[in-house]
Amino acid sequence: MFNNKRISELEIKFNDKIVLLTNHINEINTKLLKLPNIDIEFNKLKNEIEKRLIEFHKEITDKYFETLEKILRVNSESSLITALAHQVNQKDLSNLRSVLLKPFLEEKWKNEEIQKGFDVDKKLTTLGQQLIKMRKNLYDEMLIKEREGEDINEIKGKVEILNYIIGDKL
Amino acid sequence: MLIYVIEISNTASGGTWSFNTSKFNNAILKQIILSSASNDTTFDFRMTDDHNNYPIDTSVDGSSATGKMNKEVNIPLKGIYTIACLNSSADELFTGRLMIQEEN
Numbered sequence: 690m691f692n693n694k695r696i697s698e699l700e701i702k703f704n705d706k707i708v709l710l711t712n713h714i715n716e717i718n719t720k721l722l723k724l725p726n727i728d729i730e731f732n733k734l735k736n737e738i739e740k741r742l743i744e745f746h747k748e749i750t751d752k753y754f755e756t757l758e759k760i761l762r763v764n765s766e767s768s769l770i771t772a773l774a775h776q777v778n779q780k781d782l783s784n785l786r787s788v789l790l791k792p793f794l795e796e797k798w799k800n801e802e803i804q805k806g807f808d809v810d811k812k813l814t815t816l817g818q819q820l821i822k823m824r825k826n827l828y829d830e831m832l833i834k835e836r837e838g839e840d841i842n843e844i845k846g847k848v849e850i851l852n853y854i855i856g857d858k859l
Numbered sequence: 860m861l862i863y864v865i866e867i868s869n870t871a872s873g874g875t876w877s878f879n880t881s882k883f884n885n886a887i888l889k890q891i892i893l894s895s896a897s898n899d900t901t902f903d904f905r906m907t908d909d910h911n912n913y914p915i916d917t918s919v920d921g922s923s924a925t926g927k928m929n930k931e932v933n934i935p936l937k938g939i940y941t942i943a944c945l946n947s948s949a950d951e952l953f954t955g956r957l958m959i960q961e962e963n
Contacts, residue, residue: 784921790948794946794948836941
């Protein structure tokens with residue numbers, strides 16, 4: 690009789706504990722559901738920052754090359770012409786100007802291609818720069834083959850597909 | 860004597876544009892007229908024949924143009940040629956024409 694009473698007391702205590710625990714778990718579940726989806730918000734913020742950094746970099750680089758080009762042009766035309774006056778003819782000056790400008794132009798085109806590649810990346814989520822380079826190579830190859838009298842239908846088709854993907858024509 | 864005109868209207872990308880002509884048999888290139896959209900754009904002009912020779916290449920002969928190119932030439936044409944603009948200081952529209960004299 691004593692044992693039965695003891696068992697009942699223990700049962701009641703145990704049930705109370707289970708109820709307490711269940712309530713506690715429910716509380717935690719409710720709180721978890723209310724937490725915002727942190728991962729998604731974080732990725733959005735990260736992408737936004739990267740996009741702004743790229744835009745800013747492009748703006749600064751464009752301004753830099755524009756200014757450099759202007760400085761070189763003014764320098765080569767004014768100082769060379771006055772300093773060398775009758776000794777150098779127009780053809781030499783023209784060559785010199787081309788040679789001076791060329792490395793900066795090449796850097797500028799390379800950066801423009803990289804930026805263009807980023808734009809294509811957004812559309813395709815692949816390496817856009819490789820596609821643009823591939824299209825240029827295929828187009829040049831197509832011109833050479835056509836000059837030499839070879840069949841260009843296949844390569845022309847490939848160039849057309851790349852034009853469509855990239856969004857403009859060469 | 861017949862005059863055949865190749866109209867040019869191309870936009871440069873990475874400082875260059877190019878295209879192929881039709882096949883010539885009995886023709887002479889007489890004049891090259893080419894203009895960039897901006898007056899201060901520098902550029903070169905090149906023609907390549909079917910054996911990769913350059914009958915004209917202003918990047919080599921030092922006659923690069925600024926804004927406009929107007930050359931009178933006398934170049935015999937045979938086969939297909941690639942017409943190209945190179946080293947353009949701006950990616951913009953180029954317009955112009957090639958004047959070709961064809962024999963009957």
